[in-house]
Structures are given as structure tokens and as C-alpha cells.
Amino acid sequence: MDHSTETPAAHGAHDSHDAPVDLAKSIRLYLKVGGYLILFTCITWAVALIDFGSHALNIGIGLAIATFKVALVSLIFMHLNHERGLVYKVLLFTVIFGAAMMFLFVLAYLDPIKASLTN
Amino acid sequence: MEIPYTVTARPDTGLYNAKVGIWLFLASEVMLFGGLFSSYVFLRIGADFPWPRHELHVLPGFINTMVLIGSSVTVLSAWASLKARRYGWFQINMLITLLCAAAFMCIKGYEYYGKFHHYSVIMQDGSVLDGHRPSDHPENYAPESHNGDKVALTDVNAISLNLAKSEASFLKHLRVSAAADKPYAEAPAGTVVKVRTPDGTEAELNQDWVKSLKKSYRNLENVRSDLAIIKERIDSPAKQIAEMKAAVTGTYPIPFDAAKAEKLTAQAVELRASSKEKIKTLEDKIAELEQANPVAKAATLNLQVVGAPLTFLVDERDFAKYNAKEIIFRDDVVLTGTVKNDAIPLNADVIDLRQSKDPEKSLVWKYYPQLKDPFFKHKEEVTGQFVKKHPEHANDFEKDLDWQHEALRVEIEELVAEDVYKKLEEPGEAINIERSDKRFYSNFSPSRSPYYAIYFLMTGLHGLHVIGGAIVLGYFLLTGRAMYKRNPEHLANRVEVGGLFWHFVDLVWIFLFPVFYLL
Structure with a gap:
């Protein structure tokens, strides 16, 4: 998010504790982002009903929209567009380890449990 | 003691301490839910059954998404209100946030209720019928009646116990006929079950009686096993000599060691002589115990019901097997009577x-x-x-x-x-x-399939986060005024940290909703 559109509320969190805050402006921004989130939730539902020819594509599109929504929440609602370096360092490790964990299922392909073992 | 850096930023981190804390906590939370999402992928790609798609009703999940997004906006507005020193606005926004949390949990509860009252029968040929139990219809509700997951056994006149294993817990399934439409009412407290033992005496069958019989039997068995060990020791040399004799003509012949055999024979004679006293004592003890409680002489104890035959309604998961005349429990209790109502009643809605x-x-x-x-x-x-x-x-x-x-x-x-x-x-x-x-027969609980197991695990854990977050935010709302008067920035920071957790809860739901309801 561009620095110029930053809300006084978000700004006040870090720089000036007693700075006056434009409450109406802040709430307007939050409502706008909330509206986008609702809109994209509706789009997720609608997209799930469309047949893209392959179910994998449906899953991909659904997860892409969810990721975009998560980006909106974390950047604007959680102020990650304007945070101190330490937080990004913590999150960098989280992303690396989180992503590694999500790809653990590759192991299931490389070392599958054979049906004969379970019989 | 004053906790440092609750309001101002710590010079080296550039952040007030609670914020560093919440981000570290959220990082660990990402790993927690990441692990569960990873498990979901494992289960889904490895499923040996059709993975349910579009089986959950989307609308409640969709409404819950709206509710959480709305609460994220209000929790932010509550924080911005504190920054703008508008305490009234803070209260209103926080109250709306908490109402949203309550609404979320109510909708979740409604969904869970529906799942727990929806049943699924997998037939022997793999066909599946989903549906509702007729007893779940409100107008027909009679919890004490037969429900499909229970087997009724009437005319029970014989009960067999295994004193080495059996407990009296089967008595909890005892039922009495309260009225024509309530044939399986719970037996009232203090209901006495009288039985006749093989030696003709009558006794009251209850927990204490079975416990005392088991104790007598255990004592007797201990003495018997002591005696058996001694007798085995005495017989051991003779056995060894027999083995030595057999080995002479075996596949790999071993020459007979006459000296060793002689030594063994002498050993046996000596053992017999030295154990005579001990054996006598043990045999007397056994006779004494058997006489003291003849009912507990053997492991199997067959009892006859005295008076009117009994009725039992047994949960399927509590017994090992049954046939037309018997229900056999996992602890070897056998009830003999007539099996009735073992069918599963169902109003199916899906084939x-x-x-x-x-x-x-x-x-x-x-x-x-x-x-x-x-x-x-x-x-x-x-x-x-x-x-x-x-x-x-x-x-x-x-x-x-x-x-x-x-x-x-x-x-x-x-x-x-x-x-x-x-x-x-x-x-x-x-x-x-x-x-x-x-x-297989089950309601749509975690036991139905791995899909429902992970659905309940993840949405349940998420629900606990909603409750936890709401408690913290509710605490700020109820106790915030004093802190606001003392140091409004401190309260704003607290609400910011609580809000960050709340957004994380929203963020997890943003993935849960499409993953479970739509894709």
C-alpha cells in the first residue's frame, strides 16, 4: 500500500502516540477492504460452481482467490504494509517452514504405502 | 513491578513488547494450522473413497465468512476509536465484534448439530444410504426406545460371567418396560437383579458381588498357580530325561548321557521330598478357599435369572458379537435370551x-x-x-x-x-x-470418514480460537475504562494485539471455507 494512502490510525501506531487520528477516514478504509473481502468471498463461491474442465483448476483458482484475500487482511488489517523489520524477519521464517510443511505430501508420492502392506 | 515497553517502543526492536510477542505467537499458530492443512492434503490425495465435495451446506459457511470479515472491520475500528480517543465508539465496535463471535459460534453449533443428527449406513456391497433416524423426529422422540445403534435382547434368563475378565458394567444396559410405547426405559435406580448360582443359592447380581467373586477367584488362582509352579519344577527333571532319550534317535542324534540322567533323577527325588510340606499346605489352602466360596471355583460362572426374565438394550460399540440368542460382550459376559429390534431404522435422503x-x-x-x-x-x-x-x-x-x-x-x-x-x-x-x-453405521461425526475427522478437527480448533479471542477482547471491553483513564495508549496497544490475533482467526477461516465447503 502506498504511504500516501495510509490511515492516520495506522500511522499513529508506530510513530506518534498522541497524534490526532482521523477516525472516519480509518473506518472508511476498513469498510472498503471489508467490502472487497466480501466481494471476493462471493466470487469464490461463484467460481466453485463453474466447471473449468478440470477439478485441479477449480482448486487452483479457489486457493488463488483465498490467498489474495489473506494478503488483503494481512497487509491492511494487520498493518503488514507498514511494519518494523523484526516482524518481517519472523514472518520470513514462518513462510519458509510453513511452505516446506505444505509440500510434505510429496513424500507420499516418493514413498507411498503399498496396498500389499495393509492387506 | 512496572512492565517495560508496554506503551513505548523498545529501541532495539522498534516495537512495544506485546507486539513482538503476538507476532512470534502468530508465527507458531501458522505452523500449527499449516501442519493441519498439510495433513488435509495428505488425507485427500491418499483417500481410498470418493472425497466429499459440496456435501456441506455452503450457506452457513458463507454467512460465517461474512460474520468474521465484519468482526475484523469492527475490531480495527475499535482500535482506531481508541487512537482517536473516542471511548464510546470503542465500546460499540468491540460489542459488535463480540456479537459477531457469538453469532459465528451459534452458526457453527447449528452446523455441528445437523451433522450429529445425520446418519450414514455403508452396506456390505459398498452402497451408501444417508439419512435421519425416525427417533430424531421431534414428534417421535423417545430416547429410551430402540434407536438403530442398539440391539435389544429380551427374555434374558441366563447370564454367564468369566471371573477372570468380566465386569458388572453390562448391567448399565438393563431396561424395563415402562409403557407400551416405551419398552426400553432405563431401569430405575435400585433395581435388584436376582440370580441363582450353580450350587442353588440365590444372590443379588451387582457390582460389589461380582467384585467379591472376582477377588475370591483371583486369590484361588494365585494359590493354584503357586502349586503349578512347584509341580512343574518337580516334573522338570523327568521331562529333561525324556527329551534326552528322544534326541538319541532324532534328526541330529545326541548320545544319551547316563550320568546326567542319574543326576536329574536324584534331583527329582530330592525336590519331591523337600516340597512335600509346601504342596500339602497349598492343597489345603485351595480346598479351604474352594469351600469358602464354591461359586468362584471356576472361571466360567453360569447364572440363572430368578423371577421375570430381563431385558437389555445394548449399544453396538459395547458388545463384541451377537446372534439370534446371545449377546457376547468384550469382557466375555454372555447374555442369553431373544434378540429383538436389531434393525437400523432410517429415513434416507441420499443414495x-x-x-x-x-x-x-x-x-x-x-x-x-x-x-x-x-x-x-x-x-x-x-x-x-x-x-x-x-x-x-x-x-x-x-x-x-x-x-x-x-x-x-x-x-x-x-x-x-x-x-x-x-x-x-x-x-x-x-x-x-x-x-x-x-x-458401517455412524452419524456424520469424525468417525464417518477421514474427511469428517479433519473437518471437525480443524473447524473445532478454529472455533476454540474464536472463543479464546472473544474472551480476551471481552476482557478489554469490560475492564478497559480504568486503563483508558490512566493511559489510553496502553489500552490501544492491548486492543491492537488482541485485534492481530482476531485477524489471524479470520485469515484461517478464509482458507477453511473454500477448502471444506467449496473445493
């Missing part, structure tokens, strides 16, 4: 033949013969549409998961006219599935 060996001969048609023609007519229609849309699959459409989902899993509502369906859903129209026809 799923995706796992059926042969849909034409599915066991479902034994119970719903009238639905066979509409089912296959519907299947043909779906197939026609599918092939038209995907001409490349004209020859192998049966392998297509979408086709299977559309053609072989059908809601009965779609097959028949509305009034016919309504009639089928009436308790009186319930089918009675023979227990021998079912392979």
Missing part, C-alpha cells in the same frame, strides 16, 4: 452408489425398490448431458469423478415428486436395514 460393486444389484434396492427406476433414469439423463458436454469422455465417462458424483450420488428429493419425498421422510415410512446388510 450413493459410487462405491457399490454393482449399482444394478445394490442392496439399496432391497429397501427402496420404488426408487430403482427413477435412479437409473436420472443416471441416464446425467450421462447424456455429461457426454454432450465432454464428447472426449464418451467412452470412459464412468471413470470421471464428476460424472460419478453427479450420476451415482443422488439426493432422493431429486428423484421423486415433492409429496412423495415428504411421505418417505415420515417416521412411519422409515426403512429397517438388517444389521447383517451393513458394513
Whole structure:
């Protein structure tokens, strides 16, 4: 998010504790982002009903929209567009380890449990 | 003690301490939910059954998404209100946030309730019937009556116990007939069960009596085993000599060691002489114990019911097996009588033949013969549409998961006219599935399939986060005024940290909703 559109509320969190805050402006921004989130939730539902020819594509599109929504929440609602370096360092490790964990299922392909073992 | 850096930033981190703390905590939370999402992927790609798609009602999940997004906006507004020193606005926004949390949990509860009252029977041939139990219809609700997951045994006149294993816990299944429509009412407290033991004495069958019998039997067995050990020791030399003799003509012959045999014989004689006293004492002790409590002499104890025969209604998970005359419990208790009402009553609403060996001969048609023609007519229609849309699959459409989902899993509502369906859903129209026809029977709880297991695990854990977050935010709302007067920035920071957790809860739901409800 561009620095110029930053809300006084978000700004006040870090720089000036007693700075006056434009409450109406802040709430307007939050409502706008909330509206986008609702809109994209509706789009997720609608997209799930469309047949893209392959179910994998449906899953991909659904997860892409969810990721975009998560980006909106974390950047604007959680102020990650304007945070101190330490937080990004913590999150960098989280992303690396989180992503590694999500790809653990590759192991299931490389070392599958054979049906004969379970019989 | 003053906690440092609750309001101002720490120079080295540039952040107030609680913020560093919450981000580290959220990082660990990402790993927690990441692990569960990873498990979900494992379960889904490894599933040996059709992974449920679009089986959950989307609307409650959709409304819950709206509710959480709304609460994220209000929790931010509450924080911004504190920054703007508008305490009234803070209160209003925080209150709305908490109401949203309550609404979320109520909707979740509604969904869970629906799942716990929806049942699924997997037949022996793999066919599946989902539906409701007639006893769950409010007008027909009688919890003490037969419910499908229980087997009723009437005219019980003989009870067999294994004193080495059995407990008296089977007595909790004792039922009495309270009225014509309540044949399986709970036995009132203090109900006495009188039995006759093999030696003709009468006793009151209860926990204490069984416990005392088991104790006597255990004592007796301990002495018997002591005696057996001594006798085995005395017999051991003779056994060894016999083995030595046999080895002479074995595949790998060993010459007979006469000196060793002689030594062993002498050993046996000595042992017999030295143990004589001990054996006598033990034998006397056994005789004494057997006489003191002749009922507990052997492990198996057959009891005859005195007076009117008994009735039991046993939960399926509590017994090991049963036949037309007996219910055998896992702890070897055997009740002998007449099995009644072992069928599973069901008002089906979904027929799923995706796992059926042969849909034409599915066991479902034994119970719903009238639905066979509409089912296959519907299947043909779906197939026609599918092939038209995907001409490349004209020859192998049966392998297509979408086709299977559309053609072989059908809601009965779609097959028949509305009034016919309504009639089928009436308790009186319930089918009675023979227990021998079912392979698996459960409500839509975690035991139904790995899909429902991980659905309840993840949404349940998420729900706990909603409750935890709401408690913290509620605490700020209730106790915030004093802190606001003392140091409003401190309260704002607290609300910011609570809000960050709340956004994380929202963020997890943003993934949970499509993953479980839509994809």
C-alpha cells in the first residue's frame, strides 16, 4: 500500500502516540477492504460452481482467490504494509517452514504405502 | 513491578513488547494450522473413497465468512476509536465484534448439530444410504426406545460371567418396560437383579458381588498357580530325561548321557521330598478357599435369572458379537435370551452408489425398490448431458469423478415428486436395514470418514480460537475504562494485539471455507 494512502490510525501506531487520528477516514478504509473481502468471498463461491474442465483448476483458482484475500487482511488489517523489520524477519521464517510443511505430501508420492502392506 | 515497553517502543526492536510477542505467537499458530492443512492434503490425495465435495451446506459457511470479515472491520475500528480517543465508539465496535463471535459460534453449533443428527449406513456391497433416524423426529422422540445403534435382547434368563475378565458394567444396559410405547426405559435406580448360582443359592447380581467373586477367584488362582509352579519344577527333571532319550534317535542324534540322567533323577527325588510340606499346605489352602466360596471355583460362572426374565438394550460399540440368542460382550459376559429390534431404522435422503460393486444389484434396492427406476433414469439423463458436454469422455465417462458424483450420488428429493419425498421422510415410512446388510453405521461425526475427522478437527480448533479471542477482547471491553483513564495508549496497544490475533482467526477461516465447503 502506498504511504500516501495510509490511515492516520495506522500511522499513529508506530510513530506518534498522541497524534490526532482521523477516525472516519480509518473506518472508511476498513469498510472498503471489508467490502472487497466480501466481494471476493462471493466470487469464490461463484467460481466453485463453474466447471473449468478440470477439478485441479477449480482448486487452483479457489486457493488463488483465498490467498489474495489473506494478503488483503494481512497487509491492511494487520498493518503488514507498514511494519518494523523484526516482524518481517519472523514472518520470513514462518513462510519458509510453513511452505516446506505444505509440500510434505510429496513424500507420499516418493514413498507411498503399498496396498500389499495393509492387506 | 512496572512492565517495560508496554506503551513505548523498545529501541532495539522498534516495537512495544506485546507486539513482538503476538507476532512470534502468530508465527507458531501458522505452523500449527499449516501442519493441519498439510495433513488435509495428505488425507485427500491418499483417500481410498470418493472425497466429499459440496456435501456441506455452503450457506452457513458463507454467512460465517461474512460474520468474521465484519468482526475484523469492527475490531480495527475499535482500535482506531481508541487512537482517536473516542471511548464510546470503542465500546460499540468491540460489542459488535463480540456479537459477531457469538453469532459465528451459534452458526457453527447449528452446523455441528445437523451433522450429529445425520446418519450414514455403508452396506456390505459398498452402497451408501444417508439419512435421519425416525427417533430424531421431534414428534417421535423417545430416547429410551430402540434407536438403530442398539440391539435389544429380551427374555434374558441366563447370564454367564468369566471371573477372570468380566465386569458388572453390562448391567448399565438393563431396561424395563415402562409403557407400551416405551419398552426400553432405563431401569430405575435400585433395581435388584436376582440370580441363582450353580450350587442353588440365590444372590443379588451387582457390582460389589461380582467384585467379591472376582477377588475370591483371583486369590484361588494365585494359590493354584503357586502349586503349578512347584509341580512343574518337580516334573522338570523327568521331562529333561525324556527329551534326552528322544534326541538319541532324532534328526541330529545326541548320545544319551547316563550320568546326567542319574543326576536329574536324584534331583527329582530330592525336590519331591523337600516340597512335600509346601504342596500339602497349598492343597489345603485351595480346598479351604474352594469351600469358602464354591461359586468362584471356576472361571466360567453360569447364572440363572430368578423371577421375570430381563431385558437389555445394548449399544453396538459395547458388545463384541451377537446372534439370534446371545449377546457376547468384550469382557466375555454372555447374555442369553431373544434378540429383538436389531434393525437400523432410517429415513434416507441420499443414495450413493459410487462405491457399490454393482449399482444394478445394490442392496439399496432391497429397501427402496420404488426408487430403482427413477435412479437409473436420472443416471441416464446425467450421462447424456455429461457426454454432450465432454464428447472426449464418451467412452470412459464412468471413470470421471464428476460424472460419478453427479450420476451415482443422488439426493432422493431429486428423484421423486415433492409429496412423495415428504411421505418417505415420515417416521412411519422409515426403512429397517438388517444389521447383517451393513458394513458401517455412524452419524456424520469424525468417525464417518477421514474427511469428517479433519473437518471437525480443524473447524473445532478454529472455533476454540474464536472463543479464546472473544474472551480476551471481552476482557478489554469490560475492564478497559480504568486503563483508558490512566493511559489510553496502553489500552490501544492491548486492543491492537488482541485485534492481530482476531485477524489471524479470520485469515484461517478464509482458507477453511473454500477448502471444506467449496473445493
